[in-house]
Amino acid sequence: MQEIQPIRLDNQLCFRVYTANKKFNKFYQDALKPFDLTYPQYIALLTLWENAPMSVKKIGKHLHLDSGTLTPLLKRLESHGWITRTRSPQDERTVIIELTDMALNQRDKVFDRVNSCQNMLNLTNDQLEACMTALELLDEHLDAYNQAQKS
Amino acid sequence: MQEIQPIRLDNQLCFRVYTANKKFNKFYQDALKPFDLTYPQYIALLTLWENAPMSVKKIGKHLHLDSGTLTPLLKRLESHGWITRTRSPQDERTVIIELTDMALNQRDKVFDRVNSCQNMLNLTNDQLEACMTALELLDEHLDAYNQAQKS
DNA sequence: TACGATTAAATTGTAGTCAATTATATAATA
DNA sequence: TATTATATAATTGACTACAATTTAATCGTA
Numbered sequence: 001m002q003e004i005q006p007i008r009l010d011n012q013l014c015f016r017v018y019t020a021n022k023k024f025n026k027f028y029q030d031a032l033k034p035f036d037l038t039y040p041q042y043i044a045l046l047t048l049w050e051n052a053p054m055s056v057k058k059i060g061k062h063l064h065l066d067s068g069t070l071t072p073l074l075k076r077l078e079s080h081g082w083i084t085r086t087r088s089p090q091d092e093r094t095v096i097i098e099l100t101d102m103a104l105n106q107r108d109k110v111f112d113r114v115n116s117c118q119n120m121l122n123l124t125n126d127q128l129e130a131c132m133t134a135l136e137l138l139d140e141h142l143d144a145y146n147q148a149q150k151s
Numbered sequence: 152m153q154e155i156q157p158i159r160l161d162n163q164l165c166f167r168v169y170t171a172n173k174k175f176n177k178f179y180q181d182a183l184k185p186f187d188l189t190y191p192q193y194i195a196l197l198t199l200w201e202n203a204p205m206s207v208k209k210i211g212k213h214l215h216l217d218s219g220t221l222t223p224l225l226k227r228l229e230s231h232g233w234i235t236r237t238r239s240p241q242d243e244r245t246v247i248i249e250l251t252d253m254a255l256n257q258r259d260k261v262f263d264r265v266n267s268c269q270n271m272l273n274l275t276n277d278q279l280e281a282c283m284t285a286l287e288l289l290d291e292h293l294d295a296y297n298q299a300q301k302s
Numbered sequence: 303t304a305c306g307a308t309t310a311a312a313t314t315g316t317a318g319t320c321a322a323t324t325a326t327a328t329a330a331t332a
Numbered sequence: 333t334a335t336t337a338t339a340t341a342a343t344t345g346a347c348t349a350c351a352a353t354t355t356a357a358t359c360g361t362a
Contacts, residue, residue: 069350
């Protein structure tokens with residue numbers, strides 16, 4: 001006969017991640033308030049600052065988001081003047097996202113603000129490294145599980 | 152003159168947490184599929200299995216969720232037969248959530264299924280502990296920041 | 303060339319999240 | 333006691349997130 005392991009919420013790693021994610025959201029809500037950006041909009045801009053111009057598909061690959069999430073999000077960024085959306089003349093299926101001058105001009109201001117907020121988190125490099133390592137490991141194992149379940 | 156630290160998405164701890172959270176969601180979507188539960192519904196049940204009966208307010212304190220999230224979520228759990236929602240006769244403002252017999256009967260089956268899926272993650276106790284510790288630390292620092300910004 | 307498969311975005315529907323407001327009940331107090 | 337303040341849920345609106353479907357364009361191939 002099998003012994004059932006009772007599950008306590010506070011012991012659960014998933015709940016720690018879930019909670020940390022929400023607190024990070026709040027953190028960035030404060031950090032990004034001067035720019036009227038949400039966290040998902042911010043990470044979309046982050047990848048664009050690195051790689052623009054990009055197709056919606058490519059952005060989705062970087063952020064693990066599909067068009068159901070990205071299309072409205074990008075329309076909001078467009079209406080706020082951060083990006084432009086244009087169909088590629090070479091392939092009319094793809095939409096090319098480019099950064100506006102405003103987005104390029106604001107980049108360092110955003111970086112500056114975020115960096116200074118991050119400094120206020122008072123995490124040492126060692127602590128930060130330990131967190132990154134732990135999450136990378138977790139990521140790998142979750143990937144392996146999710147991959148295995150697809151088949 | 153100040154040097155601006157460029158921000159790369161893949162280096163960002165927030166993005167690791169954001170990604171891990173989504174992968175955990177997918178993990179639990181698979182684990183909970185036999186019970187037709189979402190992850191937020193599952194953690195609501197977890198705290199109820201520990202503490203029921205509970206008011207909506209008290210559940211919200213445990214999960215860091217407000218009534219805007221909980222009211223519809225609990226209505227779904229009710230319509231699927233997991234819980235009952237009744238106004239307290241002592242204080243008509245509060246709604247008391249109780250578990251149904253079905254929820255009590257299913258508890259061990261859910262635990263069993265989740266435990267066996269967690270085993271498939273192949274994380275050693277040491278690795279699990281390291282992740283928990285890292286996230287607890289992160290939690291504290293995020294709390295400290297968010298608390299400081301309120302004033 | 304024409305037709306079937308594939309691909310990229312957009313759309314639709316369901317669910318979660320939070321801020322802000324509203325409705326109702328209870329508590330505090332003038 | 334009447335009025336004000338406070339507390340609890342519910343509601344509304346905006347934004348994510350994802351599964352499933354739809355639309356349109358492109359590719360492969362018979």
